[in-house]
Amino acid sequence: MNRYRKDSRGFTIVELSIAMTLLSVLLIVIVFLVIRIGGIYTKGVTMKSVNQAGQVIVSDMRMTIGDAGAFPLAASFIEQKDANGRVAGGRLCTGEYSYVWNIGTTVETDASGGVQQENNYDGDGAPIRFVRSLDNDSTYCTVSASGEMPAVIKGNSTELLSESDLAIQDFAMTQLTTNMASGASVYKITMLISNADTESIESASNTCRPPSVSDDRFCAVNEFGFTVHASGKRGG
Numbered sequence: 729m730n731r732y733r734k735d736s737r738g739f740t741i742v743e744l745s746i747a748m749t750l751l752s753v754l755l756i757v758i759v760f761l762v763i764r765i766g767g768i769y770t771k772g773v774t775m776k777s778v779n780q781a782g783q784v785i786v787s788d789m790r791m792t793i794g795d796a797g798a799f800p801l802a803a804s805f806i807e808q809k810d811a812n813g814r815v816a817g818g819r820l821c822t823g824e825y826s827y828v829w830n831i832g833t834t835v836e837t838d839a840s841g842g843v844q845q846e847n848n849y850d851g852d853g854a855p856i857r858f859v860r861s862l863d864n865d866s867t868y869c870t871v872s873a874s875g876e877m878p879a880v881i882k883g884n885s886t887e888l889l890s891e892s893d894l895a896i897q898d899f900a901m902t903q904l905t906t907n908m909a910s911g912a913s914v915y916k917i918t919m920l921i922s923n924a925d926t927e928s929i930e931s932a933s934n935t936c937r938p939p940s941v942s943d944d945r946f947c948a949v950n951e952f953g954f955t956v957h958a959s960g961k962r963g964g
Contacts, residue, residue, distance in 0.1 A: 767945045774923065774948040778894060782921050782952040785888050788860060789827070789917065793956040796822040798906050798913030805901050806869055808846045808877070817846030818899050819877070821866035822958075828868060828880050829858040832895030832922060832929075850879035857889035858896050893923050897934055897949070904955065913958045922949040 739747070799822060810816040820827040830845045847856045861868065862884040871877055889895065898920040906913040920934055928947035930937055936947035 770945040771948070774946055775950070778921050778923070778948040778950045781889055781894050782919070782950055785858060785919070785921075786952055786954050788888055790954070790956050792825050792860065793822055793915065793958050796824060796958050798958050799823055801901060801903050801915075804866065804869055806877075810846065815898075819847070819868050820901065821863060821869035823866060824862070824864055826861050826863035826866065826868040827858065828856060828861060828885075829896045829899065830856050832897045847877075848879050849882040849885075852882050854882070856880060857887060857894065859885040859887050861885040889921075894921060895923070896920070897922050897929070915956050915958065916953070917956060918951065918953045920949065920951050923947060 804821045806819045807815050808817040808819070815831055817828070817830045819829075828847050830847050845856065849856060859880060861880055867878055868880065869877075896919060898918075900918045902916045904914040904916055922929060922934070923946060928937055928942045929935070929949060934949055936942075936949055
């Protein structure tokens with residue numbers, strides 16, 4: 729009679745070491761992929777919020793300015809500068825509605841208890857980012873004898889940058905063509921929107937700093953350039 733003897737030997741130390749090494753490498757790869765995918769998703773969400781905010785402002789300004797008559801930029805578009813001569817905010821008065829904003833650096837420092845914002849609500853310390861406010865007489869673009877500009881009435885205003893981590897970094901406007909007789913004019917507007925965290929942004933170039941310097945997953949900067957036509961048919 730043949731007898732079969734069961735082989736009860738287990739894994740050797742070498743075999744276990746190889747298996748553990750392979751398992752460790754696999755886990756490291758999985759963790760790396762999860763972190764990478766999470767970073768890409770976070771970056772995508774940040775960029776999406778900036779793009780959506782920009783489209784809201786572009787649509788609003790096209791509609792508002794489109795219903796307004798031609799207005800001279802010299803008196804209607806104001807860049808406000810701080811004590812160091814840097815642009816800290818701005819105002820645009822179209823005759824019925826006015827836009828008021830603070831530049832991102834002042835939004836961030838004021839929120840953390842730093843310097844005072846260039847533009848504020850009347851009797852309210854809430855931060856202004858980019859608001860549209862009812863202003864039939866373009867009062868917000870008038871300067872008092874002391875050099876001050878009127879505070880914004882919160883009840884008449886709508887914040888167009890509703891997300892608290894976004895801010896205007898730059899805003900420029902030029903008048904391309906105008907016909908004061910017909911009340912029609914064409915303007916070009918360029919604005920830069922980003923997250924308000926200035927530590928993630930290169931101030932000289934208004935771009936996100938590289939990952940080696942700052943976590944760029946939460947940084948997004950986008951420039952919006954568009955033209956608007958003031959038809960002069962208010963309310964049309």
